Amino acid sequence: xxxxxxxxxxxxxxxxxxxxxxxxxxxxxxxxxxxxxxxxxxxxxxxxxxxxxxxxxxxxxxxxxxxxxxxxxxxxxxxxxxxxxxxxxxxxxxxxxxxxxxxxxxxxxxxxxxxxxxxxxxxxxxxxxxxxxxxxxxxxxxxxxxxxxxxxxxxxxxxxxxxxxxxxxxxxxxxxxxxxxxxxxxxxxxxxxxxxxxxxxxxxxxxxxxxxxxxxxxxxxxxxxxxxxxxxxxxxxxxxxxxxxxxxxxxxxxxxxxxxxxxxxxxxxxxxxxxxxxxxxxxxxxxxxxxxxxxxxxxxxxxxxxxxxxxxxxxxxxxxxxxxxxxxxxxxxxxxxxxxxxxxxxxxxxxxxxxxxxxxxxxxxxxxxxxxxxxxxxxxxxxxxxxxxxxxxxxxxxxxxxxxxxxxxxxxxxxxxxxxxxxxxxxxxxxxxxxxxxxxxxxxxxxxxxxxxxxxxxxxxxxxxxxxxxxxxxxxxxxxx
Numbered sequence: 001x002x003x004x005x006x007x008x009x010x011x012x013x014x015x016x017x018x019x020x021x022x023x024x025x026x027x028x029x030x031x032x033x034x035x036x037x038x039x040x041x042x043x044x045x046x047x048x049x050x051x052x053x054x055x056x057x058x059x060x061x062x063x064x065x066x067x068x069x070x071x072x073x074x075x076x077x078x079x080x081x082x083x084x085x086x087x088x089x090x091x092x093x094x095x096x097x098x099x100x101x102x103x104x105x106x107x108x109x110x111x112x113x114x115x116x117x118x119x120x121x122x123x124x125x126x127x128x129x130x131x132x133x134x135x136x137x138x139x140x141x142x143x144x145x146x147x148x149x150x151x152x153x154x155x156x157x158x159x160x161x162x163x164x165x166x167x168x169x170x171x172x173x174x175x176x177x178x179x180x181x182x183x184x185x186x187x188x189x190x191x192x193x194x195x196x197x198x199x200x201x202x203x204x205x206x207x208x209x210x211x212x213x214x215x216x217x218x219x220x221x222x223x224x225x226x227x228x229x230x231x232x233x234x235x236x237x238x239x240x241x242x243x244x245x246x247x248x249x250x251x252x253x254x255x256x257x258x259x260x261x262x263x264x265x266x267x268x269x270x271x272x273x274x275x276x277x278x279x280x281x282x283x284x285x286x287x288x289x290x291x292x293x294x295x296x297x298x299x300x301x302x303x304x305x306x307x308x309x310x311x312x313x314x315x316x317x318x319x320x321x322x323x324x325x326x327x328x329x330x331x332x333x334x335x336x337x338x339x340x341x342x343x344x345x346x347x348x349x350x351x352x353x354x355x356x357x358x359x360x361x362x363x364x365x366x367x368x369x370x371x372x373x374x375x376x377x378x379x380x381x382x383x384x385x386x387x388x389x390x391x392x393x394x395x396x397x398x399x400x401x402x403x404x405x406x407x408x409x410x411x412x413x414x415x416x417x418x419x420x421x422x423x424x425x426x427x428x429x430x431x432x433x434x435x436x437x438x439x440x441x442x443x444x445x446x447x448x449x450x451x452x453x454x455x456x457x458x459x460x461x462x463x464x465x466x467x468x469x470x471x472x473x474x475x476x477x478x479x480x481x
Contacts, residue, residue, distance in 0.1 A: 073355025092149030
């Protein structure tokens, strides 16, 4: 039976794993991979059947074609490119955005082959290995003349950087949960145009590159001139087991509802996203003083300490406060709840953040939005309208904008008469904590102004209400406002 026939047969004979990801019972790893050691390692991990993105991408990556792989977070993208690259025995480079993702990818690859090295931060192992995993900064230092492929994980993020790949690559693999096809190819051309023999001045990328879709039957429609650079597109959208909510909540109530939400999820694994390091630092110190099991991570922490923090969180759980450093690539298990305390300024950021939940069981994502942020997000990829919402429930509760969080009702109308004043007193009487609160408030205002431009008018804000979200009774003197 042919590869295509097997895939066709199993379209009506599939199941869903505990990630909500479609797994095909018929397509085993053994159909593509004959190496007994690799199969044994997969079986030790409890993996026998391929996920959809893996079997659709395998042949095109293995055969050396240019491939774009787009699929949900947690859907198996890493093995979708790693396994065919390992089995092809070609030499190449895998670029990832962070040290943590580099080490994670390295350890996964190391279970299947000894032909892998890493160059990330201070970690340099076997730089002459056939497959070298590197962060962006480190790969700039290396010569790539003998490397055939270049795989860029989280390609949308990496290609935003001012980079130029110093290598004559014959194959590109672009991987991300969020790929704007025209934008990402234009960036790739600009970074690598001289090697791809494409004019960097072209206005229409499709004049130079043809896109070939690979459908569910693994058949690819060959169209366009052979003179154009061809990219095979593997795009898989699986239903994720993440329930998504947003809550309209004003700043003066935000701190109380946030604390209440954490109280009611004390035995859960929670990740909270902020837009600035100063916000992470302030809330981390505040919640520690309130006896929450909370840890914090952000870019300014050195790599070894970040590694220890991640391992601690994986082991003991609790609440992880972080910036967008943690929104991509980290394969956390069993995250129950993602809280967007401050909203991302673009839809891609939101998608990557909420994708930390539901990776091997169901999870929830809740987005806090003030009236100001609702207006801003209407102009920033319309996040508010694109968040999946239980419409019927919200229609029944328009008066209070109440959101049912499982069995936990939370509402703007609920407000503690004692908790917030106690927090404000704590902040006021602690010089260090007070300074952290002021710094977080300043950073909050700066980043909003920087990301929203003309839409942001400080004079139109109730700064006292915003200050209360940072444990301050009223707005302090801020010289830049």
